Amino acid sequence: MKPADLVPRPEWYPDRPRGGWLSLRLGMWLGITFTACFVTGLVSHFHQHPGPIQLPAGPVWAYAVSQGIHVTSGIASIPLLAVKLWSVAPRFWQRPLVGGVLRMLERGSVLVLVASAVFELVTGLLNVAGWYAFGFYFPPVHYAVAWLAIGAIAVHVAVQLPKVRALWGQPEPPVATGELNRRDVFRLAGLGAVVAAVTTAGDKLPVLRPVGLLSQRSGAGPQGLPVNRSAVAAGVAFDPDWQLRLLDRGAERVLSLRELQAMPQHSALLPIACVEGWNAWAVWEGVRLSELIADPAHVVEVTVRSPDPGGYGASRVSTRTLNHPDTLLALRLNGEQLSLDHGFPARLIAPNRPGAMQTKWVTTLEVRR
Numbered sequence: 001m002k003p004a005d006l007v008p009r010p011e012w013y014p015d016r017p018r019g020g021w022l023s024l025r026l027g028m029w030l031g032i033t034f035t036a037c038f039v040t041g042l043v044s045h046f047h048q049h050p051g052p053i054q055l056p057a058g059p060v061w062a063y064a065v066s067q068g069i070h071v072t073s074g075i076a077s078i079p080l081l082a083v084k085l086w087s088v089a090p091r092f093w094q095r096p097l098v099g100g101v102l103r104m105l106e107r108g109s110v111l112v113l114v115a116s117a118v119f120e121l122v123t124g125l126l127n128v129a130g131w132y133a134f135g136f137y138f139p140p141v142h143y144a145v146a147w148l149a150i151g152a153i154a155v156h157v158a159v160q161l162p163k164v165r166a167l168w169g170q171p172e173p174p175v176a177t178g179e180l181n182r183r184d185v186f187r188l189a190g191l192g193a194v195v196a197a198v199t200t201a202g203d204k205l206p207v208l209r210p211v212g213l214l215s216q217r218s219g220a221g222p223q224g225l226p227v228n229r230s231a232v233a234a235g236v237a238f239d240p241d242w243q244l245r246l247l248d249r250g251a252e253r254v255l256s257l258r259e260l261q262a263m264p265q266h267s268a269l270l271p272i273a274c275v276e277g278w279n280a281w282a283v284w285e286g287v288r289l290s291e292l293i294a295d296p297a298h299v300v301e302v303t304v305r306s307p308d309p310g311g312y313g314a315s316r317v318s319t320r321t322l323n324h325p326d327t328l329l330a331l332r333l334n335g336e337q338l339s340l341d342h343g344f345p346a347r348l349i350a351p352n353r354p355g356a357m358q359t360k361w362v363t364t365l366e367v368r369r
C-alpha cells in the first residue's frame with residue numbers, strides 16, 4: 001500500500017446532505033460573525049494600543065457592548081464553523097491532492113483560512129474560560145492571526161464568487177426520503193449558534209443570567225462586583241501610610257487619603273467591562289481625575305501606576321478620557337469605602353474603557369504634556 005492510499009478519498013464519505021447549498025448559507029453567517037469579531041477586536045486593540053486612532057471617551061457603555069459582541073459572536077461561530085467544515089469535508093481530499101499553481105494557491109488559501117479560523121476560536125474560547133493553557137501571551141498572537149483570518153476570508157470569498165453567483169437563488173437539492181435535508185442541517189447549526197451565544201452571555205446581559213449555564217462569571221463578589229485579580233494575587237497589601245504621588249512638570253506632589261476625601265466628590269454609574277467579555281455595573285464615587293491635575297486640557301496623556309508588577313498594573317489615560325466628567329480616581333464603590341480587592345484606597349474608573357485599564361491600588365499619576 002502506498003502512503004497516498006491512507007489519505008481519505010471523497011468517495012469514502014457517506015452520501016449525506018453536504019455541498020454548496022449548505023456551505024454558501026453557513027459561509028454567509030460565518031462572514032457576518034467573523035466580521036463582527038474582527039471589527040470589535042480592532043476596537044479593543046485600539047483602546048489598549050492608542051496610536052494615530054484615538055477612540056472617543058463615550059458613550060460609557062460602548063466598550064462593554066463591543067467586547068460583549070466580540071466574545072458572543074466568536075462563541076456563536078464555533079458550531080457554525082464545525083458544520084461548515086463538515087459540509088465541505090470531502091472536498092479537502094479531492095484528487096489530485098497536489099498539482100497546478102492556481103489550484104495550490106487556492107488550496108493553500110483555504111488551509112490558511114481553516115487553520116487561522118480554528119486557532120482564533122479555540123484560543124479565544126480557552127482565554128475567556130480562564131484556561132491559559134497556551135505557552136504564549138494571548139493578545140498579540142490572537143491579534144496577528146485575526147489579520148490572517150480576515151485576509152484569508154477575503155481571498156476565499158473572491159475565489160468562490162463565480163460559484164456563489166451560480167448557487168444564488170438555487171433551490172435546495174433533493175435528498176433521499178428519510179434523510180436529513182440541508183435546510184434541517186442549516187437550522188441545527190443556527191440553533192447551536194444561538195444556544196452557545198445565549199448560554200454564555202449571562203455575564204454580559206443580566207436578563208440571560210438564569211440560562212447562563214456556560215457563563216464564565218456569576219457576577220458575585222465583594223460589594224456586588226466580581227474580582228478578576230485579588231490583592232493577594234497581585235502581591236498588594238493594605239498600606240496605612242498610602243499616599244498618592246503626582247508627577248507633573250518636573251515636580252512631585254503628594255496627597256494623603258484624607259486630602260483626597262476632602263476634595264469635591266463626584267459619582268458615576270459605570271461598568272467594569274473586562275476584555276474577556278463580562279461586564280458589571282456599579283456606582284463609583286471619588287475625585288475627578290481632571291480636578292487633580294492643573295490645566296488638564298493640555299495634557300497629552302496620564303500614566304496611572306500601581307505596585308502590582310503584572311501586565312495590568314498600570315494604564316494610560318488619553319486627553320479625551322481625562323477630560324470626561326465621569327473619569328474618577330474612585331475611593332468608594334456602591335456607597336462603601338473600596339474593598340482591598342477592588343483597589344483600596346484608590347482606583348481608576350473611566351467610561352468606555354477595557355476593564356484591564358481600570359487600574360486598582362493606584363499610587364502614582366504621571367502626567368505627560
Ligand code: HEM
Nearest residue numbers: 037038041042045074075120121124125139143146275276
Ligand atoms: C470564540 C471566539 C473568540 C473569543 C472567545 C475571543 C476572545 C477575545 C478576547 C478575550 C480578547 C481580549 C484579549 C485581551 O486584550 O486580553 C480578544 C481580542 C481580539 N480578538 Fe478575539 N476572540 C474570538 C474570536 C476572534 C476572531 C474570529 C477574530 C478575528 C477574525 C478575533 C479578533 C480579535 C482581535 C483583533 C482582538 C484584539 C487583540 C489586541 O488587543 O491586540 N477574535 N478576543
Ligand SMILES: Nc1nc2c(c(=O)[nH]1)N[C@H]1C(S)=C(S)[C@@H](COP(=O)(O)O)O[C@H]1N2
Nearest residue numbers: 226227228229274308312313355356358360
Ligand atoms: N493593579 C491592577 N489593576 C487591575 C488589574 C490588575 O491585575 N492589577 N486587573 C484589571 C482587570 S483585567 C479587570 S477586568 C478589572 C477588574 O476589576 P475588579 O476586580 O474591581 O472587578 O481590574 C483591572 N485593574
Ligand SMILES: [Mo]
Nearest residue numbers: 274275355356
Ligand atoms: Mo479584565
